[in-house]
Amino acid sequence: MKELKHLNKYFKKYRLKLFLGIIITVVARLFQLVLPTYVNKSISAVQSFLNGEIVKNEAKELLLEFIFIIIGAALLSAFFTFLMRQTIINISRYIEYDLKNEIFDHYQKLSLNFYKKNRTGDLMNRISEDVNEVRMYAGPAIMYGIQTLTLFACLIPLMFIKAPTLAAYTLLPLPILSVLIYQISKVIHRRSTIVQQYLSTLSTFTQEVFSGVSVIKAYALEPQTNDELVTLAIDGKEKSVNLAKVNAWFFPLMILLIGISNILVIYIGGKQYLAGEISVGLIAEFILYVNMLTWPVAIVGWLTSIVQRAAASQERINEFLNVAPELKNTPTYNHKVKGKIEFKNVGFTYEDTEITALSNLSFTIEEGETTAILGKTGSGKSTILDLVARLYDTTSGEILIDNEPIKHFDLTNLRESIGAVPQDAFLFSDSIKNNIKFGKEDATDEEIINIAKEAVVHENIIGFSKKYDTVLGERGITLSGGQKQRVSIARALIKKPKIYLFDDCLSAVDTETEEEILNNLKKASKNRTTLIVSHRVSSAKNADKILVLEDGRLIQEGTHEELNSMPGYYKELYHKQLSEKEN
Numbered sequence: 001m002k003e004l005k006h007l008n009k010y011f012k013k014y015r016l017k018l019f020l021g022i023i024i025t026v027v028a029r030l031f032q033l034v035l036p037t038y039v040n041k042s043i044s045a046v047q048s049f050l051n052g053e054i055v056k057n058e059a060k061e062l063l064l065e066f067i068f069i070i071i072g073a074a075l076l077s078a079f080f081t082f083l084m085r086q087t088i089i090n091i092s093r094y095i096e097y098d099l100k101n102e103i104f105d106h107y108q109k110l111s112l113n114f115y116k117k118n119r120t121g122d123l124m125n126r127i128s129e130d131v132n133e134v135r136m137y138a139g140p141a142i143m144y145g146i147q148t149l150t151l152f153a154c155l156i157p158l159m160f161i162k163a164p165t166l167a168a169y170t171l172l173p174l175p176i177l178s179v180l181i182y183q184i185s186k187v188i189h190r191r192s193t194i195v196q197q198y199l200s201t202l203s204t205f206t207q208e209v210f211s212g213v214s215v216i217k218a219y220a221l222e223p224q225t226n227d228e229l230v231t232l233a234i235d236g237k238e239k240s241v242n243l244a245k246v247n248a249w250f251f252p253l254m255i256l257l258i259g260i261s262n263i264l265v266i267y268i269g270g271k272q273y274l275a276g277e278i279s280v281g282l283i284a285e286f287i288l289y290v291n292m293l294t295w296p297v298a299i300v301g302w303l304t305s306i307v308q309r310a311a312a313s314q315e316r317i318n319e320f321l322n323v324a325p326e327l328k329n330t331p332t333y334n335h336k337v338k339g340k341i342e343f344k345n346v347g348f349t350y351e352d353t354e355i356t357a358l359s360n361l362s363f364t365i366e367e368g369e370t371t372a373i374l375g376k377t378g379s380g381k382s383t384i385l386d387l388v389a390r391l392y393d394t395t396s397g398e399i400l401i402d403n404e405p406i407k408h409f410d411l412t413n414l415r416e417s418i419g420a421v422p423q424d425a426f427l428f429s430d431s432i433k434n435n436i437k438f439g440k441e442d443a444t445d446e447e448i449i450n451i452a453k454e455a456v457v458h459e460n461i462i463g464f465s466k467k468y469d470t471v472l473g474e475r476g477i478t479l480s481g482g483q484k485q486r487v488s489i490a491r492a493l494i495k496k497p498k499i500y501l502f503d504d505c506l507s508a509v510d511t512e513t514e515e516e517i518l519n520n521l522k523k524a525s526k527n528r529t530t531l532i533v534s535h536r537v538s539s540a541k542n543a544d545k546i547l548v549l550e551d552g553r554l555i556q557e558g559t560h561e562e563l564n565s566m567p568g569y570y571k572e573l574y575h576k577q578l579s580e581k582e583n
């Protein structure tokens, strides 16, 4: 249970509300205790009337008074029960909110490696399902726990004071009930975990099927996909039926044991009444006690299983919360980024695949310079850009920005100074306008339009009926690959950062549009350091400098004229692409 200690800071935060909640819970239960005592008194009043000890009017008055007290107590108990839920259940909702924020904040600090090691479904499950299990502990478990304790603490001594023998017999089946319910809860827990896991598999499967629906259709894989789903569904049905079977035992068992307790009260109480030891009213009072105690006793088993489940969920949450962010943000250099970039003997190996993407790489890009990076696929071009944005730290060597080690910069400051356009342009399921504004929250409509023009996507956008308000992605239209790339370029341009990182972002654009965009980029990137990764010489030839990579090493460096005048990869590529264009 030590995992749940993590929640103590939240209980501390809401301690006043919690204390109030506990007091209210106790008060609500105390009012509940009025009913059995006054039912006893009412029956005794009727009995006194039947025995001729009091007259009809006296009996009536007494009954009326008792009924008012019972109704009053019930109303007060209901009112305090409402307040109890308003405090304790609300606290659990606050804790749920705080915990979700804590996890989400932490997720955001974790490196890309973390996201590669863990599946998105799992990350989402821990922040939703697991937090929900923990909430059950922080709210309902505490509320019912206090309720049960209060009832036990008040009722059991009261019963023993009023009729010790009857109390002992009446309470006898209750521990058995508690143990049985605990055992059933354990099985329910085990089987519901299996059902949860199954649901997780089912949603991963369906999510993949829907995301890859075009591939499934293109390969006519619908029958196989259906078969797989049917197999999964049959499996799920069996698991759910197993759970339902054990669930079905819960209430019959409770009713059986309540029944036994009631029979004991009537039998033992009846014998004691005949012996003149107790009154009929007391038997009625005890029957009410038994019924009041049954639910709390049953709940002991249920509470144990809630606490166990919460501990298991908190353990899963803590597992991620304890992952220290790989990238340490300990800024010592607080100047704004100007844009000079220097790689000094940089080596980089991806942790998960152990692929060495860069080896002993050194180059310098002056502030405001445009550099193109070329090389075969897998030669390490994108890795360079990721290292400049400090998405990873180098394995060996050092990267300097403005002659300062990159690690000395505040991560937010560094990344705010960068406008990156990744290889796979990712756009959110939002309007085109908001997707562009993502680069600058307070951009005006005019700015957005101008930038879209620079990225040569304005004409496409105004062709849509809702223009800049056109919603993209799952909820809206799908842009073509080239349109996506250009919206993504607009998003980077509007930021007007000190460093641009363009990762093969014109690959899906025709050569004429490419030329137009490159011309615009030239203007936009004036006095801004620009790195352009590309497979096309046309994107590279106007750069101040061209770097050619092979297997993570720098094999050529120079201007277009320099590289074109010497034999090598660049010259070959240039002539090959030139003749392709001419043909």
Ligand SMILES: Nc1ncnc2c1ncn2[C@@H]1O[C@H](COP(=O)(O)OP(=O)(O)OP(=O)(O)O)[C@@H](O)[C@H]1O
Residues within 6 Å of the ligand: 350, 352, 353, 355, 356, 357, 375, 376, 377, 378, 379, 380, 381, 382, 383, 384, 423, 504
């Ligand atoms: N996130 C990653 N995790 C593990 N290995 C990776 C990752 N990204 C790239 N690699 C590996 O590192 C090497 C360099 O990849 P990188 O993406 O930098 O090459 P690239 O030159 O940009 O390729 P392309 O032109 O195809 O985009 C490749 O062998 C690749 O398999």
